[in-house]
Amino acid sequence: MMKEYKVSVIVPCYNAEQFLTRCLDSLVNQTLEGIEIICVNDASPDNGIAILRDYEARYPNVVVIDLKENVRQGGARNRGIEIARGEYIGFVDADDWTASDMYEKLYIRAKETGADVIACGYDTINSTGKQLCQDHPVNLGIGGPVTQSDLIIQSGSIWGKLIAKELLIQSGLRFPEQIFYEDNYFNAILGTLIQHYEVIPEPLYHYYVNTNSTTHKRNSPHISDRLKSLDLQLEYMQSNGLTLRYAPAIDYLIVRTIFNTVMMYLNTFDNPTLPFLEDLQKRLKDQPIQPGERNKYIKRLFTRREKFYLHFFRTSPYLFLMFYKIKQQFLH
Secondary structure, eight states, X not given: OOXXXXXXXXXXXXXXXXXXXXXXXHHHTOSOSSEEEEEEEESOSSSHHHHHHHHHHHOTTEEEEEESSOOHHHHHXXXXXXXXXXXXXXXXXXXXXXXXXXXXXXXXXXXXXTOSEEEEEEEEEOTXXXXXXXXXXXXXXXXXXXXXXXXXXXXXXXXSEEEEHHHHHHHOOOOOSSSSOHHHHHHHHHHHHOSSEEEXXXXXXXXXXXXXXXXXXXXXXXXXXXXXXXXXXXXXXXXTTOTTTTHHHHHHHHHHHHHHHHHHHHHHOSSOOHHHHHHHHHHHHTSSSOTTTSOHHHHHHSOHHHHHHHHHHHHOHHHHHHHHHHHHHHHO
């Protein structure tokens, strides 16, 4: 008879050899009894598989999936979901780590409240060990009780949560594969499915700012995956008749994704070009909203500077590009 667990934690592993021990030590030493740790080696070219096999040999609750083809984080997480035996499922990135009592606190609260999704706070740590900030999911600053729309626009990060496996089984929700920013899609769709959501604000998850990760690299060809993920979100909303019900949240997702893509492009590409920006502007101008005026999320969650940049870019990508190049010259 297969052993059942309270929680299954899925860890996709790719080029994370130097961080794996810290991550796995935080998981095998969890105070919660009945935790399964599923490590998915995503055809990583480093020596991470040797570390994973060592933990698998020493700890009976560690399971290793060794993929021969790279399926990126979304695919790796999906492979973990397929074999997970826990009542709840959690995700940890291989370069992050957790407080030793994180999953015990999340599981107990979930059982006490009947929540199908529960999240904890987190802190952000840089390479020197300095804590940059603390936050928690749905810390939206818009006031009032958390709504379904609030959950749709929550942070794209999937870590620091427990999700009832039954919710994933019934909905069939999985990560898109072979693209980056797959968690943006997953979290937005998850927001439409949640029936009972709980938050423990305490920062129990430690997010490491890995400047060598693919999404942080300069001139990354994967920047357009932000838009691919957005298109998948919109396709789901439309095909499930959710567009009108969650219109403000969806408008915010579109505007925020395009704006973040513009800023990331200008800040991380050596020679940003106008055609790419013009394509983004066209998508932005297709939105029926006036940024910062009628949409409560845009009004409250964009800073004053962001609203200025948003309006400036929407008016003229060319002038905005010139402005940004001049600004960068002064900064350097």
